[in-house]
Amino acid sequence: MFQPLRKPFKHWSLLALPLAAMALGGTSAAQAQDWQPTRAVEYIAPANPGGGWDTLVRTMANVIRAEKLSEQSFAAINIPGGGGAVAWAQIARDDKNDNKLFATSPPIILVPLAGTSRFSHKDFTPIARISTDYSIVLVRADSPYQTIGDLFAAIEANPGLSVGGGSAAGSMDHIAIAGAAAEAGLEPRQVNYIAFSGGGEAMISLMGKHVEAVIGGAGESVGQLQGGELRAIAVSSPERLTGALADVPTFKEQGYDYTFDIWRGVMAPKHISAEARTYYEKLFARMMETDSWKQASTQLGWLDAYQNSAEFGAFLDQQQAQFSSVLGDLGLLKR
Known part of the structure; x- marks a missing residue:
């Protein structure tokens, strides 16, 4: 029988303590600089228009275009369903596509733990954490x-x-x-x-x-x-x-x-190339230094919370451990 909780949610911060910087391996700076997307980047919001993922995708795409940070456009694509699960299943099948990204936030941890998606953050490549809301x-x-x-x-x-x-x-x-x-x-x-x-x-x-x-x-x-x-x-x-x-x-x-707190970030298919991964994480770091981004994030009430690929991956592992406990308290843990 479910028992009343004794204030276990008093401060549910979804942001962990700052992580030590971790170096990316296997790709030299020169190699990363050589790689660029050769066509429009499919940037997926795993939900209908108007939500948090959609807002992040379109805001980032607009800033990248306005600041001329990429020769290729970032095309916003909505794939709704299952709290993100429908999009994740499609992305997982296209696991070597260097021109595909998707917006992410706590549901990438919570939905699999609740048993409504067989894909978790482990099935994708973390690119960068961007902000908190x-x-x-x-x-x-x-x-x-x-x-x-x-x-x-x-x-x-x-x-x-x-x-x-x-x-x-x-x-x-x-x-x-x-x-x-x-x-x-x-x-x-x-x-x-x-x-x-x-x-x-x-x-x-x-x-x-x-x-x-x-x-x-x-x-x-x-x-x-x-x-x-x-x-x-x-x-x-x-x-x-x-x-x-x-x-x-x-x-x-x-x-x-x-x-x-609600963190938001970007992920890619699991087997994206190391060169593409490094290109995107550096692109987003540059984006966050622009006046266009600072103006947009201030208007939306977002706080910058950048982490590179390795840091973001470690953070996601921490989130999984934290929310296993939270969902257990609610009687919703399935995995």
Whole structure:
């Protein structure tokens, strides 16, 4: 029987302590400089348009084009389904393609652990960690819920009340709202979480009154909030964000000692060449130094968190160990 958790989610940081720099082996700098993509790079968002992966892919592609960092374009491609599992299966079958990349975040760890994908981060090549984001809770502009406390009180009174998210059950958005509910004194399983194929679909469902609230990445919510149809009632950052989200109160401000970080990065097929891997990680490091990137990431509330391929790979292994424990506490661990 599931027992109430004793605040194990008080600070669910998805960012590990800084890792020691690790040198990439097997490829000289000269070889890496010689390799360049010979055609458009397929840059995959494993979800429908409008979510966090899609926002990352399109923002990075736009900056690379604007700053003329590559002679080839980075073509944004959406492959939704299974919280990322459909895209991962397709990418795994094309495991030697040097011209294919995909956006990634905690679901690459959480979805396989929950048993809904047979592919894990071990089946792909880490290229670079890019940024960190935070979770945000949105309601309709006419919603009766003015604070996150109002929403939690409604969930306690009516466990059937639904909260949508753009990641699969047991994955990032589900974990984020379950952890916040636990800090509020609720059983995480009281949250009726509804999974959608990306944050954009979740937003549409919220505006259509099919769910009462949505939790997603703060960065991807900026455009929706500017339209005036939605309101943000809490963000999981330690302090208020800057830019367009500066007016959104944190969980901490509202009496819940809770934060939740969302890292985002880039991966490639498992057997990408060492030369291509080095090219991409250096390309993204240069991208993050540009004014275009700094302006875009500030507007979206992202914090730079670059790691190269080796560092990112070690970080992913740490995440797998951490979230095995988290999903076990929720009774969702399958692997």
